[in-house]
Amino acid sequence: MAHRIVLLGAPASGKGTQAQLSNEHWSMPIISTGELLRREHNLGTPLGLEADRFTSLGKLVPDEVVVGSVEAWLDAQPGTKGFILDGTPRTLGQAAALDELLCRRDIPLTDAVLLEIPPEVIPERVRLRVVCGRCGRTFQVGDRVLSAQAACPVCGGTLERRKDDTAEALAQRLEEYEQKTTPLIPFYDARGLLRRIPADGAVEAVFERVCMALESAEKPRGEGPR
Ligand code: B4P
Numbered sequence: 375m376a377h378r379i380v381l382l383g384a385p386a387s388g389k390g391t392q393a394q395l396s397n398e399h400w401s402m403p404i405i406s407t408g409e410l411l412r413r414e415h416n417l418g419t420p421l422g423l424e425a426d427r428f429t430s431l432g433k434l435v436p437d438e439v440v441v442g443s444v445e446a447w448l449d450a451q452p453g454t455k456g457f458i459l460d461g462t463p464r465t466l467g468q469a470a471a472l473d474e475l476l477c478r479r480d481i482p483l484t485d486a487v488l489l490e491i492p493p494e495v496i497p498e499r500v501r502l503r504v505v506c507g508r509c510g511r512t513f514q515v516g517d518r519v520l521s522a523q524a525a526c527p528v529c530g531g532t533l534e535r536r537k538d539d540t541a542e543a544l545a546q547r548l549e550e551y552e553q554k555t556t557p558l559i560p561f562y563d564a565r566g567l568l569r570r571i572p573a574d575g576a577v578e579a580v581f582e583r584v585c586m587a588l589e590s591a592e593k594p595r596g597e598g599p600r
Contacts, residue, residue, distance in 0.1 A: 376456030377402070377588060378481055380463065380472075382558055383489030385547040386499040388573050388580060390512050392489065393460035395581045405447050406460035407440050409510045412536070416507065430537050432546030434554060437467040445475055455481060465554045469561055485591060486562035487584060489573035493548075500544050504533040517577075 379396075381389040393404045411429060414422030421439065428435045440462055448454065463469040476482050502515045504522050508531025513519045518527050526533055538547065562568040569587040573580050 375484070375592070377485055377592075378455075378457055378459075378476070378483050379485045379487055379588075380459045380483060380562075381461065381487050381489065382555065382562075383573060384491060384493070384496060384551050385544060386496050386503065387489040387491045388499075388577070389460050389489060391577055392487075392573075392581060392584055393458045394511065395577070396458050396584070399581075399585075400456075403451065403454065403457045404460055405444055405457060405462070406510075407435075407443060407462045408460070410443055410447075411435060412505070413510060426537075430543065432538055432543030432550065434464055434550050437465055437471065440464070441468055441471040441475065444472065448475075448479065463558060464550075466557050466561060469558055483567060485569055485588060486558070486565075486567040487569045487571055487587065488559060488562075489571050489580070491573045495574060496548070497541070497544065500539045503536060503539055505536055506531045507534050508532070 381393055383389050390406060393406060396402050397404050411425040415426045425435045425439060444462060463472050503512060504515060504519060505512050506526035506529060509526060509529040511528055515522055519533060522533060524533060569591060571583045571587055
C-alpha cells in the first residue's frame with residue numbers, strides 16, 4: 375500500500391529535512407508548500423509575491439492559496455499514489471479542504487507524522503539554518519556546511535538565510551503554530567492517523583524513528599512503506 379503522509383510540527387522541527395530523507399529512501403514525491411512558495415517568490419510570480427506578504431512576517435499564507443497549490447501539484451502528477459506533504463495542512467480549514475480533495479481523488483491520507491521538539495532548541499535551529507537558492511535543500515551551519523558562505527554540498531548553488539528566519543518572524547510563527555496548527559493533533563489522532571515522533575537528536579536517528587512508526591502502523595496489513 376502506498377503511504378500518503380502529512381508532516382506536522384513546530385517551525386524548524388525538521389519537516390523539510392525528514393521529507394527529503396523520505397524522498398531519498400522511498401522515492402516518495404514531496405509537496406513542500408514552504409519551498410514551493412519560496413521558489414515562486416524567487417521567480418517573482420504573483421503567487422510568490424502575494425505569499426511573501428505573509429511569510430516574511432511569520433504569518434500563515436491564506437488557506438485557499440495553499441490548498442490551490444497542492445491541487446495544482448496533484449494535477450501535474452496524474453496517477454500519483456504515494457506522497458509526503460511537508461508543512462500542509464497548517465490549519466483546520468486546510469485539513470478539511472485537503473481531506474475533501476484527496477477523498478474525491480480516492481487517495482486519502484494514511485499517516486500524520488508529528489515531529490515533536492523541545493521549544494528551547496527552535497531558536498538555535500533557526501539561527502543556523504541555510505537554504506540553497508538553486509535546489510531548495512536545507513542545511514544546518516556546522517553540520518554538512520561549515521559556514522553560511524559555503525556552496526551547497528548537493529548542487530554547488532548559493533546558500534541563503536531565509537527571510538523569515540528572524541527573531542520577530544519566529545515569534546509570530548510560533549504563535550501561529552500554537553493557535554492554528556496544534557488543533558490538528560487531536561483532529562488526526564481521532565482518525566487513527568497520528569504518529570508522534572521525538573524529533574530531537576541526530577537527523578538520521580529521527581528518520582529511523584519515522585521509519586519505525588510507519589512500519590508498525592503498516593504491520594497489520596503486512597507491508598512496508600513505499
Ligand atoms: P516551512 O518551509 O515548512 O518551514 P519550517 O516549518 O520553519 O521548518 P521545518 O520544520 O521544515 O524545518 P527544517 O527541516 O528546515 O514553512 C515556512 C513558511 O511558509 C511558514 O512559516 C508559512 O509562513 C509558510 N507556509 C508553508 N506552508 C504553509 C501552509 N500550509 N499554510 C500557510 N502557510 C504556509 O529544519 C530546521 C533546521 O534544523 C534546519 O537548519 C535543519 O538542517 C535543522 N535540523 C533538522 N533536523 C534536525 C535535527 N534532528 N537535529 C539538528 N538540526 C536539525
